[in-house]
Amino acid sequence: MPERKGYHHGNLRQALVEATLTLIEEKGPTGFTLAEAARLAGVSAAAPYRHFKGREDLIAVVALQGYEMFADLLEHAYDEGKPSALAAFETVGRAYLHFARVQPGHYIAMFESGVSVLGNPELARVSQRATDVLDRAAEAMMQHLPKGQRPPASMVSHHIWAMSHGVVELFSRGAPGARAPFSPEELLESGIGIYLRGLGIIQKD
DSSP: OOOOOOOOTTOHHHHHHHHHHHHHHHHOTTSSOHHHHHHHHTSOTTGGGGTOSSHHHHHHHHHHHHHHHHHHHHHHHHGGGOSOHHHHHHHHHHHHHHHHHHOHHHHHHHHTSOOOSTTOHHHHHHHHHHHHHHHHHHHHHTTTSOGGGOOOHHHHHHHHHHHHHHHHHHHSSSSTTSSOSSOHHHHHHHHHHHHHHHHTSSOOO
16 A cells, blocks of 8 residues: 655645545544544644545545546456456456455445445546446356346446455455455355356356
8 A cells, every 4th residue: 555644735635535544444434533634644623624524525535536546456457358258357356355455444435434426426437437347347258148148237247246345344354264264355256156157157167
């Protein structure tokens, strides 16, 4: 993760974002005040109001930055479906887990803070960019199926998204191996395999 720095002249907004990331990781998205973020950033309690209406507005900016990084990472992982549709899909799943592990503050702001994606056009736009990667990956895996036998790509991608989030919440937090004898990656990849075989997207062994 990038090194977090305090306030420097002309960079108050980002200093507050960095402070908020630290507080989110330590206390959760509702466990701190805007004044605490200001204090951690080394500025007065009134300074954040130059850029943000309140804590929720600040968290939304953190989420927006997170979605931008998340979408970039998924696009890079997918790599236009190389070397194969299934391999690329699995790589995207591993990228999801990697992001949650190395950017926990952003991940929490994005998915666990209650920030409204639909109510924020910028968030909706960049969130859709991440969703589009999963949709394209799902669609590519089903090209060999007759059109009448294909489940909706968006349904498949959202199921995988939900599975990925569940693995993060249940098995990627805390000490590795503390809750399951398998790694999060093993759990996700085996779950994806079972799901895709059940839909007939990939053939059974």
